[in-house]
Amino acid sequence: MTHSTRDSIYDAIASIRLIDPHTHINPHNPASSTLADLLGYHYYTELAHSAGMPKNQIEEPGISPRELVHRLVKNLGPLENTAQYRWLVEICRMFFGFEGHRIDESNWEDLFDRSESIMASADWPQSVLDQSNVEAVFLTNEFDDPLSGFDTDTYIPCLRTDDLVFHLAKTSVRDRLAVASGIELSDDLGTLRQSLHQRFEHFVANGARACAISLPPNFCPLPVSDGRASSALSHVLQNGELADASHKAALARRVFWTLAELCDEFELPFDLMIGVNRGVYPGGVYQGQDLYDSRVSLTQYRELFNAFPNVKFPISVLASVTNQELVSHAWIFPNVITNGHWWYSNTPSFITRDAQARLEAVPQTKQIGYYSDAYKLEFVWPKFDMYRRCLSGILHDHFVVQCGWSEEAAIELGRRILRDNVDEIFPKPN
Amino acid sequence: MTHSTRDSIYDAIASIRLIDPHTHINPHNPASSTLADLLGYHYYTELAHSAGMPKNQIEEPGISPRELVHRLVKNLGPLENTAQYRWLVEICRMFFGFEGHRIDESNWEDLFDRSESIMASADWPQSVLDQSNVEAVFLTNEFDDPLSGFDTDTYIPCLRTDDLVFHLAKTSVRDRLAVASGIELSDDLGTLRQSLHQRFEHFVANGARACAISLPPNFCPLPVSDGRASSALSHVLQNGELADASHKAALARRVFWTLAELCDEFELPFDLMIGVNRGVYPGGVYQGQDLYDSRVSLTQYRELFNAFPNVKFPISVLASVTNQELVSHAWIFPNVITNGHWWYSNTPSFITRDAQARLEAVPQTKQIGYYSDAYKLEFVWPKFDMYRRCLSGILHDHFVVQCGWSEEAAIELGRRILRDNVDEIFPKPN
Amino acid sequence: MTHSTRDSIYDAIASIRLIDPHTHINPHNPASSTLADLLGYHYYTELAHSAGMPKNQIEEPGISPRELVHRLVKNLGPLENTAQYRWLVEICRMFFGFEGHRIDESNWEDLFDRSESIMASADWPQSVLDQSNVEAVFLTNEFDDPLSGFDTDTYIPCLRTDDLVFHLAKTSVRDRLAVASGIELSDDLGTLRQSLHQRFEHFVANGARACAISLPPNFCPLPVSDGRASSALSHVLQNGELADASHKAALARRVFWTLAELCDEFELPFDLMIGVNRGVYPGGVYQGQDLYDSRVSLTQYRELFNAFPNVKFPISVLASVTNQELVSHAWIFPNVITNGHWWYSNTPSFITRDAQARLEAVPQTKQIGYYSDAYKLEFVWPKFDMYRRCLSGILHDHFVVQCGWSEEAAIELGRRILRDNVDEIFPKPN
Numbered sequence A, B, C: 001m002t003h004s005t006r007d008s009i010y011d012a013i014a015s016i017r018l019i020d021p022h023t024h025i026n027p028h029n030p031a032s033s034t035l036a037d038l039l040g041y042h043y044y045t046e047l048a049h050s051a052g053m054p055k056n057q058i059e060e061p062g063i064s065p066r067e068l069v070h071r072l073v074k075n076l077g078p079l080e081n082t083a084q085y086r087w088l089v090e091i092c093r094m095f096f097g098f099e100g101h102r103i104d105e106s107n108w109e110d111l112f113d114r115s116e117s118i119m120a121s122a123d124w125p126q127s128v129l130d131q132s133n134v135e136a137v138f139l140t141n142e143f144d145d146p147l148s149g150f151d152t153d154t155y156i157p158c159l160r161t162d163d164l165v166f167h168l169a170k171t172s173v174r175d176r177l178a179v180a181s182g183i184e185l186s187d188d189l190g191t192l193r194q195s196l197h198q199r200f201e202h203f204v205a206n207g208a209r210a211c212a213i214s215l216p217p218n219f220c221p222l223p224v225s226d227g228r229a230s231s232a233l234s235h236v237l238q239n240g241e242l243a244d245a246s247h248k249a250a251l252a253r254r255v256f257w258t259l260a261e262l263c264d265e266f267e268l269p270f271d272l273m274i275g276v277n278r279g280v281y282p283g284g285v286y287q288g289q290d291l292y293d294s295r296v297s298l299t300q301y302r303e304l305f306n307a308f309p310n311v312k313f314p315i316s317v318l319a320s321v322t323n324q325e326l327v328s329h330a331w332i333f334p335n336v337i338t339n340g341h342w343w344y345s346n347t348p349s350f351i352t353r354d355a356q357a358r359l360e361a362v363p364q365t366k367q368i369g370y371y372s373d374a375y376k377l378e379f380v381w382p383k384f385d386m387y388r389r390c391l392s393g394i395l396h397d398h399f400v401v402q403c404g405w406s407e408e409a410a411i412e413l414g415r416r417i418l419r420d421n422v423d424e425i426f427p428k429p430n
């Protein structure tokens, strides 16, 4: 009986139509064409590389999708225990009729051919969304994205701001900003604010429902006075990437603070993804070079949370050791919201541990259960399903068995975490 | 069968008469009068505020208890998933005959009326203690508490010292110390020690069984030379709260070290509650403004533990990430004792995780299982019961099932953790 | 059925013949002679001391093994809940026919006598290895160990380098290095490298399969220029232990970096055991004085991991809060390998938590499941068995039940973690 209650909770929450509140889907090419698009996901290339596959075998210019898949398949054995490998197998079983549990020399080529023909269907992206029970996905758009040529009800724009905050010293970034906004940066701080303001107008006019950024562990947002910001801006405009670190840092803080002000003005939630160090392993494969320092604290953000009571901050933390701070801050600060299970914390045992801590102490209306972070639509389903397995376990074991909740109440909590909060925290513009 | 063994372990430890080794009960008004006393507990006000209820609705001067309860009840929905909400429902079911699982518009007023009449009984406090199977509770007394007018066998004094260590620069605190001790602080360090000594005499004479303090994450206790302490004291006496931070810090360390010396002299355990940052969210409701930085280490206390081998230090940590350090220090240092599950770590999954780590590696005689931290007597029972559910799960799953212990041995361990250690670590004065 | 599948997974992995990849066994006296050798293990002396037994009762010079055992037995009661106590009881049950679950005044002397006569057998060490299903154990050899007089197929040498890195300022250490290597250190940096090189030659010629070191939490390995290293060496040679801390630190980093270069040249894995602070409790018993600061990050090692792509770094972390960083680094860096569950993390709940996180995200070929860290052969079995209980639980609950793996596949993963990776990561020299 216990087992069947758990199953029926799982079934009920699996039937909830999803909006995925954070992905890296390209709306102009949202789904895969061959297995190479799936196996080329950095999780597989970086894990295969970690297990011994040379980078130049993976990133050799000009190799065909079939050849890349063959090379990677030969290196998947060491990965079979990982959660990431399981996503891959489940995609193949769900979408391509694969019946095995292991992709290897004996079956990869059949699978390649069969999947290629299935993915060739003109309506493949919509078919993946439908099979996955997904209504819409949030995107990650560069600040100069024209946001045209796709359906923004299904592919919801989100203004990604890493370049603006951390790379404004690069000529290329300033040029992109000038072209996109029509405003050239000058020593006048007003040009900075106006060009950012113009980008918010553009994004909101095109249906954006969030602003987002990923932040290194040592980032500590603080307001920067006009005087200090002005001299930092001048210095950076003159010296570009050779500018002093202190000036670049002051400008980064100023831009970040201005973004928070604009989120306030435009009523956009500001997704903070806290803790990543970029390029720690420069010899790694593409997108497989970043790590972190777990010695980060949300106390670094206290001034921000106090200064912007009307901005919603959905927060993702990279390491599970920061999860309790996230729980406690979301418990105290009205504008702090827990958001998903990010990257290195996106495996079942960390998810279960972190999600349960949140469900025990954070108001249910302030928890965004999950996002897939996917680059291709096919990954939304297996990643959400991993989360649903964890969530239904908690709903059953903790709420039904230990707390005596009805199955219906547990499912209702699941619905709130999985779907309702996405609708309410990132409301559709009128 | 497994299930019934777990149940009988729970039943056995639930029958153990408790002494609660840390509360904030007011012995002159130990229990609640209306639901407003229960719902006014900071857990409910801060969580309701976090979920969107404006502070001025909660803290409006002059509103009646009934009105406050009505307002809060309308805002409890988002909290129904929390452990804290469960305490409330269990209180209402245990003490007021409430039969629901949700307090809402449909039932709150009946509940208010019925509970008010029950709480109006003259012997309500004792009735709560009896129904809760609680023999006595430790208090948290300000250093100038006269400790008179209540039964110190049931309400056990404990000398709380935060003001002495961290707020001696305030005139009001120094005035209170002078009035209470009969000794005026002067540049002579002796006056500082004598006034503190006088307070210890007063507390011990009135049955105090512990000294206690809560400490911020950056506190690092070290001895301060007489010369340094003397100049710090002079400076603080002259400048009050405007004194230099370095002088205030030196004086804080000196007072703290002196308190440890007095604990040694008077054989009082010194409860250290490590890790809280006060006032992080100044816009929060009363008692709902404090958070922490989890980057704290017990290595900050190594000099203290080495310097006072005869002082027992029951230690509480705020964040679960510090629990393993606590386990390891209690495993190595004879004078370090694990103490309860504090505040932001006081939810079932953190309790289970932290308690099991302790039970696997710390001598059973050095673990104080739990304290309620309650402000009103009604909360002692549901909080301890939450802990007992976690503890009986560990006793069953780990000790009986995995280690092959008898049910009796497991219950005996539970009794030691829940009760015997309180008696032995905080012995009743002769 | 579920229960029996778990049992058969346990049985299968318990039948795997082990190589223990890290111990402190003395190959000239590998097993115990009396219970005093077992109860003298620092876990029992430090826990008994922590629970109140005075150090001088434990370390009184000249007391007989029988008297020491009697004294300790009288102090074991408070330890009965600990994992360490369980190892002891299991040894007595496994090897000495003990049938109880508690060693106390009523039975210790019989046990002492019976075990003494069993251990007196000439082939006792080999008998322990056979009963424990252990093929070989890695040693921890001082750099000047002659490595002669024992079978290096069973007792595999490992070059321990703590003294070279952290204590070269001591005359005694430099003298030992000069005698062992035949090379006297001078201001010429070449003498340093040559003497270390000679030690690697000696160890590799005698079958060493690893280099190892334990490191304090604040250690941050970086290359040191020849100029800086040269002045540090001169200064240390002139001033010995009175040398400036900055010179000692520079020399430590230089020696460490040179060891990494030699590991590269000699193709030896470099075991890093990260996080211990020595002598935190100087009043503690022998080997019971060390603790840690959990605020350590593997990001301190990023330069090392990048600089030596061909050196395998099996990494042990002292605190479970560092485990996720270890998982993530092993997931990204090809040369980072997870290694065992060290010391303060070597209890069932930390093992289970940490091992599951590794099994979900680190390639299976990059995980060394466990090592015993034992000083006497008798402890290899109960420690590995504790680990096997945890591992078989994960294999069953996570892989078989949740992921749908076959029992055979789960057992195969167990074999890889428990044995195959030891063979492959520390290959037998040709």
Ligand SMILES: [Zn+2]
Pocket (backbone or CB within 6 Å): A022, A023, A024, A140, A373
């Ligand atoms: Zn992302």
Ligand SMILES: [Zn+2]
Pocket (backbone or CB within 6 Å): B022, B023, B024, B373
């Ligand atoms: Zn308290």
Ligand SMILES: [Zn+2]
Pocket (backbone or CB within 6 Å): C022, C023, C024, C140, C373
């Ligand atoms: Zn060791």
